[in-house]
Amino acid sequence: MTTVNRKEFVSDQEVRWCPGCGDYAVLAAFQSLMPQLGIKRENTVIVSGIGCSSRFPYYVDSYGLHSIHGRAPAIATGLATTRPDLAVWVVTGDGDALSIGGNHLIHALRRNVNITIMLFNNRIYGLTKGQYSPTSEVGKVTKSTPAGSVDTPFNPLSLALGAEATFVARTVDSNRAHLTEVLTAAIAHRGASLVEIYQNCPIFNDGAFDDLKAGPGLIPLRHGEPITFGPDQSQGVVRSADGSVRVVDVAQVGLEAILVHDAHASDPSQAFAISRLTDSGVLRQAPIGIFRNVERPAFDDAMRAQVSMPAPEERLAALQALVSGQDTWTVA
Amino acid sequence: MTTVNRKEFVSDQEVRWCPGCGDYAVLAAFQSLMPQLGIKRENTVIVSGIGCSSRFPYYVDSYGLHSIHGRAPAIATGLATTRPDLAVWVVTGDGDALSIGGNHLIHALRRNVNITIMLFNNRIYGLTKGQYSPTSEVGKVTKSTPAGSVDTPFNPLSLALGAEATFVARTVDSNRAHLTEVLTAAIAHRGASLVEIYQNCPIFNDGAFDDLKAGPGLIPLRHGEPITFGPDQSQGVVRSADGSVRVVDVAQVGLEAILVHDAHASDPSQAFAISRLTDSGVLRQAPIGIFRNVERPAFDDAMRAQVSMPAPEERLAALQALVSGQDTWTVA
Amino acid sequence: MTNVRNIDRVVIRFAGDSGDGMQLTGDRFTADTAAIGNDFSTLPNFPAEIRAPAGTIAGVSSFQLHFADFDIRTPGDRPDVLVAMNPAALKANLRDLPRGAVIVADTHDFTTRNLAKVGYAANPLEDGSLGAFQVHALDLTGMTVGAVAAFGLGRKEASRSKNMFALGLLTWLYSRPTEGTEEFLSRKFASKPQIRDANIAAFRAGYAFGETTEAFTVRYEIAAAPMPAGTYRQISGNTALSYGLMAGAAKAGMPLYLGAYPITPASDVLHELSKAKHHGVTTFQAEDEIAAVGAALGASYGGALGVTSTSGPGVALKMETISLAVMLELPLVICDVQRAGPATGMPTKTEQADLFQVLYGRHGEAPVPVLAAQSPGDCFDIAVEAVRIALHLPHSGDSCCPTATWPTGPSRGWCRTCRRCPRSTPASPPKPTARTASSSPTCGTRSWLGLGPSPAPQAWSTGSAASRRPTRPATSPTIRTITSSWSSSAKPRSTASPPICPPWWWTTQALSGASRPTCSSSVGARPTGRSRPPCAESG
Amino acid sequence: MTNVRNIDRVVIRFAGDSGDGMQLTGDRFTADTAAIGNDFSTLPNFPAEIRAPAGTIAGVSSFQLHFADFDIRTPGDRPDVLVAMNPAALKANLRDLPRGAVIVADTHDFTTRNLAKVGYAANPLEDGSLGAFQVHALDLTGMTVGAVAAFGLGRKEASRSKNMFALGLLTWLYSRPTEGTEEFLSRKFASKPQIRDANIAAFRAGYAFGETTEAFTVRYEIAAAPMPAGTYRQISGNTALSYGLMAGAAKAGMPLYLGAYPITPASDVLHELSKAKHHGVTTFQAEDEIAAVGAALGASYGGALGVTSTSGPGVALKMETISLAVMLELPLVICDVQRAGPATGMPTKTEQADLFQVLYGRHGEAPVPVLAAQSPGDCFDIAVEAVRIALHLPHSGDSCCPTATWPTGPSRGWCRTCRRCPRSTPASPPKPTARTASSSPTCGTRSWLGLGPSPAPQAWSTGSAASRRPTRPATSPTIRTITSSWSSSAKPRSTASPPICPPWWWTTQALSGASRPTCSSSVGARPTGRSRPPCAESG
Ligand SMILES: Cc1ncc(C[n+]2csc(CCOP(=O)(O)OP(=O)(O)O)c2C)c(N)n1
Ligand SMILES: Cc1ncc(C[n+]2csc(CCOP(=O)(O)OP(=O)(O)O)c2C)c(N)n1
Ligand code: SF4
Numbered sequence A, B: 001m002t003t004v005n006r007k008e009f010v011s012d013q014e015v016r017w018c019p020g021c022g023d024y025a026v027l028a029a030f031q032s033l034m035p036q037l038g039i040k041r042e043n044t045v046i047v048s049g050i051g052c053s054s055r056f057p058y059y060v061d062s063y064g065l066h067s068i069h070g071r072a073p074a075i076a077t078g079l080a081t082t083r084p085d086l087a088v089w090v091v092t093g094d095g096d097a098l099s100i101g102g103n104h105l106i107h108a109l110r111r112n113v114n115i116t117i118m119l120f121n122n123r124i125y126g127l128t129k130g131q132y133s134p135t136s137e138v139g140k141v142t143k144s145t146p147a148g149s150v151d152t153p154f155n156p157l158s159l160a161l162g163a164e165a166t167f168v169a170r171t172v173d174s175n176r177a178h179l180t181e182v183l184t185a186a187i188a189h190r191g192a193s194l195v196e197i198y199q200n201c202p203i204f205n206d207g208a209f210d211d212l213k214a215g216p217g218l219i220p221l222r223h224g225e226p227i228t229f230g231p232d233q234s235q236g237v238v239r240s241a242d243g244s245v246r247v248v249d250v251a252q253v254g255l256e257a258i259l260v261h262d263a264h265a266s267d268p269s270q271a272f273a274i275s276r277l278t279d280s281g282v283l284r285q286a287p288i289g290i291f292r293n294v295e296r297p298a299f300d301d302a303m304r305a306q307v308s309m310p311a312p313e314e315r316l317a318a319l320q321a322l323v324s325g326q327d328t329w330t331v332a
Numbered sequence C, D: 001m002t003n004v005r006n007i008d009r010v011v012i013r014f015a016g017d018s019g020d021g022m023q024l025t026g027d028r029f030t031a032d033t034a035a036i037g038n039d040f041s042t043l044p045n046f047p048a049e050i051r052a053p054a055g056t057i058a059g060v061s062s063f064q065l066h067f068a069d070f071d072i073r074t075p076g077d078r079p080d081v082l083v084a085m086n087p088a089a090l091k092a093n094l095r096d097l098p099r100g101a102v103i104v105a106d107t108h109d110f111t112t113r114n115l116a117k118v119g120y121a122a123n124p125l126e127d128g129s130l131g132a133f134q135v136h137a138l139d140l141t142g143m144t145v146g147a148v149a150a151f152g153l154g155r156k157e158a159s160r161s162k163n164m165f166a167l168g169l170l171t172w173l174y175s176r177p178t179e180g181t182e183e184f185l186s187r188k189f190a191s192k193p194q195i196r197d198a199n200i201a202a203f204r205a206g207y208a209f210g211e212t213t214e215a216f217t218v219r220y221e222i223a224a225a226p227m228p229a230g231t232y233r234q235i236s237g238n239t240a241l242s243y244g245l246m247a248g249a250a251k252a253g254m255p256l257y258l259g260a261y262p263i264t265p266a267s268d269v270l271h272e273l274s275k276a277k278h279h280g281v282t283t284f285q286a287e288d289e290i291a292a293v294g295a296a297l298g299a300s301y302g303g304a305l306g307v308t309s310t311s312g313p314g315v316a317l318k319m320e321t322i323s324l325a326v327m328l329e330l331p332l333v334i335c336d337v338q339r340a341g342p343a344t345g346m347p348t349k350t351e352q353a354d355l356f357q358v359l360y361g362r363h364g365e366a367p368v369p370v371l372a373a374q375s376p377g378d379c380f381d382i383a384v385e386a387v388r389i390a391l392h393l394p395h396s397g398d399s400c401c402p403t404a405t406w407p408t409g410p411s412r413g414w415c416r417t418c419r420r421c422p423r424s425t426p427a428s429p430p431k432p433t434a435r436t437a438s439s440s441p442t443c444g445t446r447s448w449l450g451l452g453p454s455p456a457p458q459a460w461s462t463g464s465a466a467s468r469r470p471t472r473p474a475t476s477p478t479i480r481t482i483t484s485s486w487s488s489s490a491k492p493r494s495t496a497s498p499p500i501c502p503p504w505w506w507t508t509q510a511l512s513g514a515s516r517p518t519c520s521s522s523v524g525a526r527p528t529g530r531s532r533p534p535c536a537e538s539g
């Protein structure tokens, strides 16, 4: 990866996130990644909603659309259907994607529209200066919840799996290599890819992911490998009798007992069970990597297959026939 | 159950569904059920959206609100929070709840608002005369999809489980006893209960559930019992190595190998796996019964616990203090 | 002997149960009327319920037709003739009849049970309560069954042709030609000869009944209206709108992309365009109205012509995205097929009450050109025009096109030179003045809000329609020449495969090449004249 | 020697980097100005970014204050004095200054690096380019560091008091009292004595610098404005609105339920009311604006006072539900705290461009009473009034309350008898005429659309405000008497625990008892005068 390449995707806009914002790291990883994948900037479009993260398109020297709050997946659906030649990205936040935009997100996933969604999850509303979001933990004290929030947060990946998503992954802002790996797989997937990115907001929710970094909290998933993690891979994931999965000491059960991760399983049940390893309160434990990656015809491909465009003159002639209809009368 | 009782919940409105519509059966079951549960009609409110099914409140002699398309869960959230004394029902259709209303539905579920949702799933838009819905099978030919639909439908129960729902069940219009049993459990659950009801629309999607009735397609779930079904309970459900569940001949594996259903499992993974037994195309196989039923504080209870209402004079005095503020100056 | 009397106009309403085939009857009468050359206008009225119980008021379906020997503008208010196939049809429509109106009622269905169903204590055909009208109480069903006895149908099956008997009678009464209907029936029931023959026999029997019976002493003739020469067809507003959108896109050389969510009475635009996939039309049934307009806008961003169709409640939901379209300066056509009332309203009833919403219903100054159709046929022109404005106006990319009165049903003889007003013509239509900035197709963003003292919505849409289409030839009367009108009014885009930004964007900006992306930073900069993207803001 | 000159008004703008404490400086100057008895109006201006990079134009934060010895109505357009703490602050604000304006600049920050950051090739304080102004280029930072040397702070920490040095200087220049600020600083930094002492020392040093230096030859005095007697406080529009909603609900004896989705600049209403849960206030942060208004309506249906607050884009999304509220005849108060521009617009900038939307932005005739506030303090009254209308009007249950100009920041001396106009006073405000039906609080549904020939939005809202509050005593000048005004204007509900239908519903319908449910069949029947529920329709 050369710096020359990266610069290609750097726009002339001054980047205006707060100092220390996790968004910077994702932007840098993205800008380095794109030239490596051989995707041209004129074939790249980034559609975003509204939020700190949604300013992303300004900073990338490609096509882009900073739209309105929550609606990016809908706009991207129209664009992707119209233009098979484009790599369409959606950049969104936990509020943008899961609060106001929840419906568009789940429908884009079930349809399997050919878009790649980067969901910046900082578990807070950044741009509106710190209200709780649908991923904030219960009891969260914010400007709008001075007595603590009372609603159970979404697990974005459980939700996506419940919504028939074909590609579901998670990564973190602070791990450039992992971020790059996951995004590379996401864009390679034909259909809707959802990548949740844990992103620190130092201003309104600082340290939300610190407990993960400290302990052995991140559980990396690698297709075809047993799910182990922690110092010396001493911990692992096994299935319990009730169908859920849980963390154990590998030493106690033996490596053979550890679940082997299968991202390509056609049934999403195991991916779902793994998604439940994510803490819903303070985050101490969370799997990262590709939870699910399966093939299914993309919505926009299937739509385009039904549509055909006659040559211009034929088009007008066919239209004239339609307009004239079958049942006419003439006034002399 | 006496007819006198049932009549209490019968309104003076002429019921105006098409002859043979599955909605009639659900209405009758509901009207019989309510007096049995000892719920008074003055404590009953039914909030509906728009759709054939959403006409339900007209026909029940209780309070009710026929609102706008897709928004019933939101309206019911405000009502339930304000009035702990009410049994709040939401009546909705597959279009109302899962298409335009998808976001409100998933948020009501994750919040665990104390409402009971009856989702009439006829896999079609009835009221607007036959367009495909988010539960229609791929390839569905309708007025809006003359060449066949191309989008994968939602599995409403997978979606609900992914959205942190605490009570998730399915029943069918044609089985009065099962309907009654499931609705009874649903209303008893404190928090959000989602009951999907397979409902035949003889006009626009006739026979959508016929294949289920014919074969051994319905898989009844009973808490604490092995999941067997079919003639002589000859078929059963086991867990596969990949974490999914599948149907087998009981004779081949032995009854001990059959999964025992646990609706109260705190982890939703097994319920999710069972939800995947539902066909997404033509419906030949589908579990019915209570998939999940767990306790979690209800949103509205928790909200009310934060709010207190002083006595009227105190209220005005406290308000005056707030209004006066701390930093004042006087003009003589 | 029957006298033949010449009259200049008549309003007929066919009413019966949903299952009685009244819409078909009306359609046929309309076609025969068109063949004579009368001018006409129709108003179908469907029951609100999908399948209302038989014999109830809620189940009554009716079809009204106004025809004349001159240029008429509405389907009429008070029917001169009511054909009532059952007591419910009589009861539901009686209040609309003027004194002296003719009532043709099928006595067969006036049974005690049916009368009771709609609350008639006594039979109105017999108790003298209809004294103000000329009542023809006839056993239409009985006569039909008799007439078709030869074809070996069951009684129920046989009686189903009674609508054709009624049609035959009215065809005789108003001196319509019979060939059209007979041909139609032959075609329609070609595969079921028994049914075909029964229907034709019933139709002929009804005609013969009029001719032979003494019941009708006068027979009417209505001369052809002086219509401009040309080839005509019937068309509904939604179909004309759909064809117009296709025509606009075709002339512009662009693919058409419709994002829509079903809603009565706009769904037919979605249905119609869904059938046109081999014409370069993509239709997307979205999860809701917001997604529908969002996807249309996304398609426009990709170089297609984005269109979204809905009714009032849907327009309300789309407003934020429409204002985004204004800021992005992307083409977008929004069709508001109006229904009655606020909230969910009354989907099967129409009303013209969305004009304020479409003119003013956005926050923070996001004006859009608004066009209103005058007639079903005009929906075609208005759609072409909307496409033209959306593609052509450099700084005001999108246009909102509410179709006025005729969404699904009513049909007019469709010839593009006929200009007809909506039903509710304002008492004294104010003229648009020079100060009415919005009557100019350039529609300057800020000046749009500088409306003169009399915005006068209805008159504006009517009056300015002419000034908005200055290039249309004054005489182009046949549908065959429609293409020439497209070519004069629709500015085609210069590129067949449009770049991601609309062409004018490329020509007005100094770009260094196709690889220099610019759209994202143009967001909103120009319409509001501000120097940096408004989205570079918190909140 | 310094001359003291009496002037009648002055506009001062404090500008610096986001971290320079300009808002606090402005607030304090305002408080001291209030203490003198001047009339005043303020305009804070925050950067759009959460944390813009230091020293950039985007990071400039400013606070403008207009004060006078007479009744003023706006925060002023062109500052007479600009305090610029760095080059960015100078550059961002210079274009607003009239010739001859005073500039006080902190030379310390005019380094080559900082100048380059904002594109200054040369130092404007030195290159003569500011010849048209009276420039005081002073090392405020250096002097501050010197003044606080005794307290043992690090240089960076020490220099943070420079805003207080500037405040001290301006306090001297405009002859403000010093006690208020000294008391304030003592309170605020009570737990950090070092910081407290440094700030007070810097403030005093600034004051002393003015007094001792020769730089300022004139010192100004602005006499007290003739304000009505009473106790005053500062208040922002959003806070006043929140208190007003609480007051209205309290007087009505109803719980208050706010359904809201965060959006700048309306979020503070949500924040303020979230703190009031022990006042019987429930706040619900919904998943989106549609859910927010839906939940508020559901709460109203349950007997609470449903309120929803948002800004323009949110209002656009709520329209369908608002029209449902109209049909249901349930009370609902909608607050539109306006931001600038269409689509997402410019959240941190305000504009008054939503009036058309709130008046007309619904489909199918769903009129709502609309109130517009004249000043931050008036937001209190307007809120009480909106609650009264929402609860009191029998057939037009809901009301839409857009707060006009002053959402989050600007504060006015708040006394309820002061009537002040928004900044953009129309050139010749038309008077509401007798034909302006909407100026009457009964606001008949259909007649509302019969607006006279000059709807004249600004004048309507202003002019009719008076006629809408006929019962308010003409003189009730102190905030202590506010309660009496509530009691005269807000009709309390008769029941403490309200039934599920609003009280008037129960009194106007013949119900056989509490167990007879009726709401569902009343849906929409009355406002449109139709006999059956419009929802009994397909589509
Ligand atoms: C229709 C609408 N509603 C609300 C807002 C205000 N708003 C802007 S961004 C945002 C949420 C931001 O949170 P998130 O999506 O998590 O993004 P982040 O800033 O944290 O990256 C909200 C509520 C808006 N711009 N438009
Ligand atoms: C805002 C809005 N959009 C669209 C509609 C039209 N509409 C009414 S009901 C309906 C869908 C009905 O389908 P479903 O929810 O499955 O109910 P069903 O009639 O099948 O019981 C639609 C699209 C509407 N009334 N309002
Ligand atoms: S507020 Fe938080 S998320 Fe937004 S730019 Fe600042 S640090 Fe990043």
Ligand code: SF4
Residues within 6 Å of the ligand: B016, B017, B018, B020, B021, B022, B023, B052, B053, B122, B126, B127, B200, B201, B202, B203, B204, C050, C051
């Ligand atoms: S259209 Fe279908 S769902 Fe609707 S009432 Fe008729 S049968 Fe029932």
Ligand SMILES: [Mg+2]
Residues within 6 Å of the ligand: A051, A093, A094, A095, A120, A121, A122, A123, A124, A125, A126, A133
């Ligand atoms: Mg966030």
Ligand SMILES: [Mg+2]
Residues within 6 Å of the ligand: B051, B093, B094, B095, B120, B121, B122, B123, B124, B125, B126, B133
């Ligand atoms: Mg349905």
